[in-house]
Amino acid sequence: QVTTPLSTPSTVTSSDFAFAFDIDGVLVRGGQPIPEAVQAMKYINGENPYGVKVPYVFLTNGGGKSEEERCADLSRQLEMEICPGQFICGHTPMREMAEQYNTVLVVGGEGEKCRGVAEGYGFKNVITPGDIIKTRNDTTPWRRLTDEENENSRKIDLENTQIEAIFVFADSRDWAGDQQIILDILMTVEGKLGTRSEVFNEGPPCFFSHNDVIWSTSHEHSRIGMGALKTSLEAVYNAITGKDLNTFAFGKPQMSTFTFATKLLQDWRQDSHGIDKPPSTVYFIGDTPESDIRGTNEFNNKSEIDWYSILVKTGVWQDKTIPRYPPRKICDNVYDAIKFAIEREQ
Ligand code: G3P
Ligand code: MG
Numbered sequence: 001q002v003t004t005p006l007s008t009p010s011t012v013t014s015s016d017f018a019f020a021f022d023i024d025g026v027l028v029r030g031g032q033p034i035p036e037a038v039q040a041m042k043y044i045n046g047e048n049p050y051g052v053k054v055p056y057v058f059l060t061n062g063g064g065k066s067e068e069e070r071c072a073d074l075s076r077q078l079e080m081e082i083c084p085g086q087f088i089c090g091h092t093p094m095r096e097m098a099e100q101y102n103t104v105l106v107v108g109g110e111g112e113k114c115r116g117v118a119e120g121y122g123f124k125n126v127i128t129p130g131d132i133i134k135t136r137n138d139t140t141p142w143r144r145l146t147d148e149e150n151e152n153s154r155k156i157d158l159e160n161t162q163i164e165a166i167f168v169f170a171d172s173r174d175w176a177g178d179q180q181i182i183l184d185i186l187m188t189v190e191g192k193l194g195t196r197s198e199v200f201n202e203g204p205p206c207f208f209s210h211n212d213v214i215w216s217t218s219h220e221h222s223r224i225g226m227g228a229l230k231t232s233l234e235a236v237y238n239a240i241t242g243k244d245l246n247t248f249a250f251g252k253p254q255m256s257t258f259t260f261a262t263k264l265l266q267d268w269r270q271d272s273h274g275i276d277k278p279p280s281t282v283y284f285i286g287d288t289p290e291s292d293i294r295g296t297n298e299f300n301n302k303s304e305i306d307w308y309s310i311l312v313k314t315g316v317w318q319d320k321t322i323p324r325y326p327p328r329k330i331c332d333n334v335y336d337a338i339k340f341a342i343e344r345e346q
Contacts, residue, residue: 011046011053017345018265018279019044019056019338022252023074025287025315026334030218033077034314036335041078044338050346055269056086059261059284061210061226061251061291063090064109064170066117086268090209090226090251091117091169093260097207098122101164105129105185107178108226109170112152117169127163129174129181131156139184143177163191166206172229179233182206186237186245200241206233210251212291216315252286253295255302262305281306283341285334287315289323297325310337 021027027037046053058074065073067084075082091114098118103125106118118126130153133139145153163185172178186203189195197203213227230247237245251257265282269275282305286292289311296309311317311327312334331337 011051013053013055013273013275014345015269015273015275015277016279017054017281017283017341018269019054019341020261020265020282020284021056021058021334022284022286022288022292022315023058023060024062025216025317026285026312028074028077029216029314031077032218034334036314036333037077038079040333040335040338041080043335043342045080048339048342050342052342052345054342055265055273055275055279057261057265057268058082058087059252059257060088061090061212061215062170063209064114064117066120067092083272085271086264088257088261088264091121091167093250093257094118094167094169094207094209095121097165097167098124103127103162103164103191105163105166105181107166107168107182108172110173111148114169115152118167127156127161128153129178132158132181133177140174140177140180143174159194161193163188163193163204165191165204168206168208168226168229170209171226175229175232179229179236182233183237183240187241200243206245206247208247208249208251210291211249212251212288214288214316216287222316252288252291253298255295255299258295258299258303258307262303278305281308281345283308283310283337285310285312285331285337287312287317289325289327293323293327294325297327308341310341312337 044054067087071082071084071087098121104123105127106114112128112130115126115128130149133145134153135155135158166182187197189197189202191204208226208230211227212225214222215225217223234245284296293309293311296307300307309327310329312331314333
């Protein structure tokens with residue numbers, strides 16, 4: 001006689017629907033998991049009354065570390081294994097520009113860490129603000145490198161270096177110094193560091209990994225983020241040169257990011273679950289109307305898949321306000337959101 005132990009109910013992976021998660025303000029806040037997040041991930045992995053497991057990917061605007069390192073952090077926080085094959089961060093799509101630009105300025109993140117991330121993407125000559133300050137410390141009148149930054153920075157040839165593009169990979173740790181250096185480069189002739197333009201429209205392009213003006217941390221009120229730096233930089237550039245500065249942002253709500261996510265989800269479903277058809281619905285759970293909800297709703301208008309936006313209240317949510325981009329559903333937290341979606345599919 002064959003018996004199936006009751007303690008391990010069999011689970012079935014659904015091929016009909018999938019989830020995409022924002023991270024900050026949905027699963028994590030200030031480096032700690034949101035209380036309902038661990039339970040929510042168990043629910044999605046089969047610990048639910050329907051015995052259903054649902055495939056999912058993560059889509060964060062955050063960054064500053066390699067995808068592998070970020071997944072290791074998230075696996076620890078959520079007590080489950082998360083693979084780079086199901087993860088996109090703000091700077092992931094910048095990988096595709098490594099062929100186009102050789103010498104680049106990479107800004108943001110802890111210490112000199114983003115240099116390694118950019119080199120991992122294949123950028124050949126990565127220069128950081130630390131390199132420029134180490135070479136000429138009066139570049140930033142008030143900023144001095146820490147011993148660690150100094151050790152990890154390299155002196156460069158300021159007269160003969162041409163920066164082909166500027167990439168802001170992660171939040172700047174020093175707005176004044178980083179803005180000074182970005183502005184100096186934007187005001188050159190084609191990124192040649194020894195030059196200064198007379199017309200201020202011949203600098204290299206400047207890319208940001210996302211445009212979130214605010215984001216959710218351990219503080220009870222939202223904190224300003226990379227989108228605020230972008231706005232500030234554009235305003236200062238205009239104040240100095242009288243010209244408008246055109247910068248570019250990746251991340252949510254850009255449609256290209258959602259197209260990238262669709263492909264990632266398709267590959268992940270195929271490779272790890274053996275599903276070879278697209279899902280009918282993707283539930284996107286986010287906390288920021290301007291990036292998560294706006295992007296999901298706009299992408300839904302173009303996509304054959306139903307991208308269903310769910311806003312949770314654990315991030316930048318403010319009581320008694322109406323989200324600028326209305327979601328199709330509002331839930332208290334990620335656990336309620338997953339429960340709602342799985343029940344809706346039954
Ligand atoms: O800096 C990261 C932040 O702006 C948003 O991250 O996970 O909410 O997209 P996330
Ligand atoms: Mg968020």
